[in-house]
Every structure is written in C-alpha cells, then in structure tokens.
Amino acid sequence: MSQSTIYKNYLLQSEPNKFSLDTLKAGEMIVNMGPQHPSTHGVLRLEVVTDGEIVQNVEAHIGYLHRCFEKHAESMAYNQTIPYVDRMDYVAAMNSEHVWCMGVEKLMGITDQIPKRVEYIRVLVAELNRIASHFVAIGTYAIDIGAFTPFLWLLRDREHIQRLLEWVSGARMLYNYIWVGGLYYDLPIGFEERCREFIDYLMPKLDELDTILLENKIFLDRTVNVGVLPLNVAINYGCSGPMLRGSGLKFDLRRVDGYSVYPELEFDIPVGKGLAGTPGDCWDRNYVRAQECRESVKIIRQCLERLTGDHKRTPDFDPQAACPKKIRMTGSQELYFRAETPRGELGYFFRTTDKSDVPFRCHGRSPCFSNLSVLHEIAKGCMVADLIAIVGSIDFVLGEVDR
Numbered sequence: 001m002s003q004s005t006i007y008k009n010y011l012l013q014s015e016p017n018k019f020s021l022d023t024l025k026a027g028e029m030i031v032n033m034g035p036q037h038p039s040t041h042g043v044l045r046l047e048v049v050t051d052g053e054i055v056q057n058v059e060a061h062i063g064y065l066h067r068c069f070e071k072h073a074e075s076m077a078y079n080q081t082i083p084y085v086d087r088m089d090y091v092a093a094m095n096s097e098h099v100w101c102m103g104v105e106k107l108m109g110i111t112d113q114i115p116k117r118v119e120y121i122r123v124l125v126a127e128l129n130r131i132a133s134h135f136v137a138i139g140t141y142a143i144d145i146g147a148f149t150p151f152l153w154l155l156r157d158r159e160h161i162q163r164l165l166e167w168v169s170g171a172r173m174l175y176n177y178i179w180v181g182g183l184y185y186d187l188p189i190g191f192e193e194r195c196r197e198f199i200d201y202l203m204p205k206l207d208e209l210d211t212i213l214l215e216n217k218i219f220l221d222r223t224v225n226v227g228v229l230p231l232n233v234a235i236n237y238g239c240s241g242p243m244l245r246g247s248g249l250k251f252d253l254r255r256v257d258g259y260s261v262y263p264e265l266e267f268d269i270p271v272g273k274g275l276a277g278t279p280g281d282c283w284d285r286n287y288v289r290a291q292e293c294r295e296s297v298k299i300i301r302q303c304l305e306r307l308t309g310d311h312k313r314t315p316d317f318d319p320q321a322a323c324p325k326k327i328r329m330t331g332s333q334e335l336y337f338r339a340e341t342p343r344g345e346l347g348y349f350f351r352t353t354d355k356s357d358v359p360f361r362c363h364g365r366s367p368c369f370s371n372l373s374v375l376h377e378i379a380k381g382c383m384v385a386d387l388i389a390i391v392g393s394i395d396f397v398l399g400e401v402d403r
Contacts, residue, residue: 018059019049027051031384035064039144039388042398046375048387055387058379060372065398073362078104078327079180081362086174088364089400091136094129094165095341097178098122102259103337103348104180107329113322117311118182119261121319124195124303125168125177127296131202132161133342134289137395141286142213144392145222150213157205160198167191181323192308199297206294214283214290223286224277227378227390231280237377238370241344242288243394246272247280253340265302267295282393289395292342328357336365343367343395364403368396 031048034040043064049057072084085100086093139154162172169177177184231247252269254262270291272284329352338347344367351361
C-alpha cells in the first residue's frame with residue numbers, strides 16, 4: 001500500500017482536512033501542528049500548507065475544549081452560571097465574572113443599586129487579574145521565542161497576585177467572587193495595605209521586563225515585522241483588545257462604554273506605534289500588553305485610595321446587600337452587554353422570557369475566537385518558526401474559543 005493511500009485512509013478516520021492533497025502544488029505538503037503541541041497554547045490543531053519552510057496557508061481546527069457554556073447558561077439560574085463563566089477564560093476568570101454580572105444587573109435594572117465600595121473592589125480584583133493574565137501571555141510567549149528567564153520572573157510575580165486573589169476569594173484561578181448584585185465577601189482585613197506593597201514592588205519589575213525582553217536583540221529579531229496585522233484587516237475580522245490596539249487603534253471598552261467606575265479613574269490606552277518595526281507586528285502586540293500592566297497598576301492605586309478613603313470599610317457594610325435572593329425577569333427582553341477583558345471584547349447576549357429565572361437564549365461573544373480567525377491572513381508567506389511567534393502573539397484561551 002502506497003504512502004498516499006495510507007494517508008488518505010488516515011484522513012477518513014480523523015477530522016476532515018481543510019486542504020486536499022489534490023490541490024497541492026509541486027513541493028507543497030500538509031503539516032499538522034497540534035492539538036498536542038506545546039506551542040499551540042492549548043488543544044488547537046493547525047493544518048499548515050508549507051513549501052519547504054514557507055507557510056503557504058494555515059487553517060485552525062477548534063472544538064477540542066468545548067465547555068458547553070451556552071447550554072449550561074440556558075438551563076441554570078443566572079447566579080448559578082458564574083462558575084461556568086470562570087471556566088471559559090480560566091486565565092482571567094475575574095474579568096469574565098465582572099462582565100457576566102454587569103450584564104445580568106443591567107437586565108434586572110439594578111445597576112444603580114450596586115454600592116460604590118463593591119464597584120471599586122470589582123475593578124481592583126479585575127485589574128489584578130488583568131496583570132496576571134498578561135504575565136502569562138508575555139511569559140509563555142518568551143518561551144516560544146526562546147527566552148526562559150522572563151517566564152520565570154513573570155510567573156514569580158504572578159504568584160503574588162494569585163495569593164492576593166486567593167486571600168480574597170479562596171481560589172487561585174476559578175474564583176466565583178463577583179456575584180450578581182455584589183460580592184461573595186468584603187476584602188480581608190489588611191488586604192489594601194498588602195496590595196499597595198505589592199504594586200510598589202511591581203513597578204521596578206516592569207522596568208526590568210522592558211530591558212530583559214522587549215529591548216532584547218533576539219526578541220526583536222523574532223518579533224519585529226513578523227505577523228503584521230493591518231488595522232483595516234483587524235477591524236474587518238472583529239479583532240479587539242491588544243490585537244486591535246497593537247495595530248494602532250485606541251479602542252478600549254473601559255473608555256468607550258465607560259462601565260462600572262472606570263469613568264472616574266485616570267488611565268491611558270496604549271497602542272502600537274511601530275516603535276521597533278511595522279505597526280501591528282508581534283512586537284507591538286506584546287508592547288501593548290506590557291504597557292497595559294502599567295496602566296492597571298495606576299487603576300489599582302486609585303481604587304486603593306478610594307477604598308481606604310471615601311469608601312472605606314464600615315462595620316455595617318454588607319457586600320451581598322444588593323444580591324437578589326432569586327433572579328426572575330419581568331417581561332421578555334433582549335440585551336447584549338460587553339466589556340474589556342485582557343483579550344478584548346467579551347460580550348453576552350441574553351434573551352429572556354417573562355417570569356423565568358433562566359435565559360431563553362444566551363450567547364457568549366469570545367474575543368479569542370475573533371482574534372484567532374485572523375491567523376491565516378497574517379501567517380501567509382512567513383517561515384514555520386515565525387508561525388509559532390504569530391500564534392503566541394495572539395494570546396488566546398481555547399476554553400473561550402470553543403465555549
């Protein structure tokens with residue numbers, strides 16, 4: 001039996017290929033990368049058409065980490081779905097919880113009833129989680145490129161954040177801390193002081209990150225002018241977050257929509273400027289994430305000032321005071337609510353029916369799904385080694401891609 005026949009029999013038993021052997025040109029071949037490959041950042045299968053070391057085309061095959069989120073959301077009460085929200089983007093679960101709860105609160109019409117202290121605590125823990133998420137993105141990307149020390153340094157500092165969030169919620173990754181109408185619990189005694197000590201410690205470490213990674217000659221050679229995403233392509237594919245801002249557009253939902261207490265806080269929106277190469281390349285996307293960590297530190301510092309000032313803890317403060325005992329919608333309505341997570345625009349679409357405590361329809365709009373969909377546009381013509389750099393620069397979580 002010929003090798004071609006063996007390969008065709010194998011294809012019949014596995015997931016169908018996007019590309020056919022009959023359409024390959026002379027010298028081209030199909031290479032499967034993943035779904036058990038470390039550089040795919042999860043269970044993702046990349047079907048790559050190569051001509052030697054040059055990528056001619058690439059197709060992403062997803063669905064290996066299906067979370068059944070939407071079906072869960074349509075069969076459980078709104079507040080019971082929060083643990084399943086955590087499991088979509090498990091690297092930034094606090095941000096996902098924040099979006100879900102704000103959407104349900106808007107459905108119920110209780111947004112104005114949320115205490116200010118609750119709002120500032122929500123933003124505080126969400127920005128801590130944003131830094132932790134970016135540290136994972138930048139650190140694992142450094143390993144993809146070949147640098148090991150930045151990964152160790154960033155995971156060391158992320159551990160401090162994990163311990164702070166564990167102190168708050170009791171969990172290190174899947175928190176279930178932000179509840180509809182409030183919080184699971186108030187900040188522990190002494191948390192504000194410990195958090196302030198941490199951000200004072202962190203700022204010099206961010207300077208070290210710039211020196212050891214972003215300004216590193218090898219890192220520059222591997223990322224500059226690689227995987228360039230033009231702004232019009234990013235917009236047409238629905239990209240958001242650092243993927244979109246890395247291409248030069250100052251679009252951040254914390255500013256555009258002004259939800260929660262973000263309009264009361266001062267922070268900048270970093271964008272890719274092509275400081276090292278072409279705007280929208282792999283370097284710019286990582287530059288934006290590194291700068292966002294600095295802006296998150298600014299936000300955390302302002303939240304701590306308010307949480308120890310005008311909205312400091314009081315003996316009678318109850319973080320669950322506005323939490324409804326039973327969530328039941330009155331009337332049929334539809335709502336799409338979106339907010340800015342570390343990977344971009346996470347949105348939830350709700351369709352409710354009268355006097356029901358579960359949504360008739362719930363859809364999650366994943367920023368990772370849209371960002372990953374542009375891969376074949378920015379990877380054509382690159383080297384196979386550069387494909388690894390491009391995939392890592394997108395920073396997706398497969399649990400949210402598959403939902």
